[in-house]
Amino acid sequence: MRRIFLVDTENVNIRALSGANLLTEDDLIILFVTERTNKYNFCDKNISILNSKAKFQKMNVISNGKNSLDFQLVSYLGLLIGSTKKDDCEYYIVSEDHGFYSSINLLTNCSNHRLDLIPNLRTVVDDIYNEDKELDLADEIIVELRSYGYTNKTVTKALIAIHLVETLEELEVNFFLQFGGNLKIFNICKPIISKYKDIEIA
The missing domain is CATH 1.20.1390 (PWI domain)
Known part of the structure; x- marks a missing residue:
C-alpha cells in the first residue's frame, strides 16, 4: 500500500516529519512550501537529516491570501485521486488545521481511497508500543x-x-x-x- 503525505508547511514545522525514516521507498511526501517555509523549516538540509527512504517532492505555492496554501493543497489532492485508477493508495494531509476535514469527507465519499488528517507522521508509522x-x-x-x-x-x-x-x-x-x-x-x-x-x- 502506497502512502502519500501532503504537508501544510504553514501550519506544521519540520518536527511533524519525525518518523520519516520509518517510511519506505513506496511512500511519497509532498511539501507545499512558500518562499519562507522553504528557506527555513523545510530547507533541503533539514530534509536530508531525516534520512528517509520515502520520496520527497516540493510544490512551490504563492501564499497571497488567507487559506491560499490550503486551497492549493486540496486541489492537488483531488487531482492525485482523480488520476489514480488503482485503489492501493492512502492519502494523508499533515496539518493541525481541522478545516481540512470538510474536504476530506467529500473526497472520501467520492472515492475508495483512505484519506485522513494527521498532525505528524508518527501518527501513522507508530501504531503499537508499550x-x-x-x-x-x-x-x-x-x-x-x-x-x-x-x-x-x-x-x-x-x-x-x-x-x-x-x-x-x-x-x-x-x-x-x-x-x-x-x-x-x-x-x-x-x-x-x-x-x-x-x-x-x-
Whole structure:
C-alpha cells in the first residue's frame, strides 16, 4: 500500500516529519512550501537529516491570501485521486488545521481511497508500543529535567524527541529537530532512556 503525505508547511514545522525514516521507498511526501517555509523549516538540509527512504517532492505555492496554501493543497489532492485508477493508495494531509476535514469527507465519499488528517507522521508509522513503559520513561525524564531547572516547554520538547523511538539514529535525529546542535539535554536524558529502551547509547 502506497502512502502519500501532503504537508501544510504553514501550519506544521519540520518536527511533524519525525518518523520519516520509518517510511519506505513506496511512500511519497509532498511539501507545499512558500518562499519562507522553504528557506527555513523545510530547507533541503533539514530534509536530508531525516534520512528517509520515502520520496520527497516540493510544490512551490504563492501564499497571497488567507487559506491560499490550503486551497492549493486540496486541489492537488483531488487531482492525485482523480488520476489514480488503482485503489492501493492512502492519502494523508499533515496539518493541525481541522478545516481540512470538510474536504476530506467529500473526497472520501467520492472515492475508495483512505484519506485522513494527521498532525505528524508518527501518527501513522507508530501504531503499537508499550504504553506503560513509555509513561514510566516520561515521568522520570520530567523529574530529571525539572531538577535542572528546565521549563515545561523544554521538557515537552524532550518528551517529543524520545516518544516511540526504537533506534539511536531516530533518537539523534529527533533531538536535533528539537534542540539543534545543543547536546546538553540529550546527554542528561541518555542514561534514563537506556533504562527503558533497548537502544545501545554510547
